């Protein structure tokens with residue numbers, strides 16, 4: 091009977107056939123173990139060497155990594171195995187024998203893995219991350235669908251900028267330059283006036299000239315838009331939305347999050363209300379003693395940790411140079427050395443950056459947007475997400491509503507994810523007054539010619555309204571506890587990089 095690994099619990103005691111690939115093998119000389127993956131999970135298959143099974147045992151022992159195979163066997167329970175089941179092997183068919191699979195079980199540098207992204211997707215870690223991504227996307231759609239929002243698909247070819255002119259990708263549209271969408275927002279605003287509550291969800295493009303762990307040039311964004319809503323109404327939707335995402339991912343992916351080493355306690359703490367700080371309060375915080383003390387403490391903690399890590403690294407490296415070890419002990423030690431090296435390298439880089447972050451915070455200009463390091467600091471000082479509201483109008487998009495009491499500020503928010511992740515949502519109430527909107531378009535050096543249809547929304551039945559955009563990859567990076575956004579999308583596009591690279595290239599080790 092054909093089965094999948096995820097379904098094995100329904101087949102206890104039965105004989106089934108799994109179709110998959112060889113993830114790993116080991117043999118004690120008497121028993122051969124083959125870890126098979128089939129896309130739904132991993133399953134250990136076992137065959138002992140007896141006179142009857144000799145041929146099968148030999149064949150199983152010779153299997154190579156990532157060969158495609160069909161295995162037949164009896165399903166038994168084994169609590170110690172991932173998934174809780176294993177297969178007593180009775181038959182084996184090699185569909186294709188894979189030779190010299192480039193990604194071996196030894197540790198590889200991340201650049202090498204990313205260059206082989208088409209194969210890297212098969213690894214257990216990437217499998218967990220991208221399974222969570224699929225659930226996240228499902229929850230995004232379900233949340234808006236069950237809360238009365240109508241999906242409005244917005245175009246990717248755009249004649250005008252939605253989020254400033256700095257990050258536009260231009261394409262030739264029958265001889266005319268047009269841009270790839272930076273946002274669907276202007277179009278969902280039109281949708282909101284027709285349907286009340288709407289959302290768009292799709293790929294978004296920004297020519298970001300920054301090589302950071304938070305920036306992709308192509309990412310996925312969901313943008314709800316609500317008619318008859320003010321800033322606080324929009325923030326409450328964002329709050330409920332984040333809570334439902336976290337709850338769903340915790341419900342469906344506890345084992346994956348644990349496998350990724352995610353600290354679950356911090357996700358479990360998610361509850362309303364989130365912290366609310368104004369931009370002015372954040373500016374005071376950054377320039378004041380609390381942030382300085384926080385960073386000094388951070389520096390001391392990291393230096394202490396670096397000493398411990400470096401000492402342990404030196405000991406393990408010496409052990410590797412010493413008398414030969416059994417293969418599995420040697421392999422385990424190589425793995426430990428690799429992760430200690432990585433940690434030491436990361437800590438050293440962080441320690442080097444702290445004085446600069448301290449200086450940036452102390453000299454923070456209260457008229458400016460928050461920088462990446464400012465967001466990191468604020469997000470690390472809080473254990474739940476933080477809304478930062480009312481930014482100076484000069485540093486935010488033209489469509490944000492000017493605040494009635496303080497006309498130098500806008501009614502907007504960024505939502506910062508805790509643990510240093512920073513902005514995952516940007517949102518605002520929209521400028522619904524025709525004259526102010528025209529003034530804001532001019533203020534940002536643009537012309538109303540490109541925005542005539544958008545201005546119609548203020549000419550014919552304008553109402554207070556607002557919405558936000560949540561970036562899928564930044565949210566996933568936070569949920570999974572990833573160091574870098576490149577693992578949060580199947581095939582990442584960054585400044586100067588598209589993965590996989592046409593030619594994989596050699597593994598140059600740690601990069």
Ligand code: 4AD
Nearest residue numbers: 273275305306309313514515516517557558559561
């Ligand atoms: O803050 P942003 O630029 O807001 C907008 O685009 C609004 N039009 C949204 C709206 O109000 N409808 O982007 C929203 C989110 C960010 O908070 C971030 O999560 C993500 O999109 N994002 C990026 N993610 C990855 N790489 C980039 N270069 C990103 N730029 C923005």
Ligand code: MG
Nearest residue numbers: 504513515516
């Ligand atoms: Mg933003």
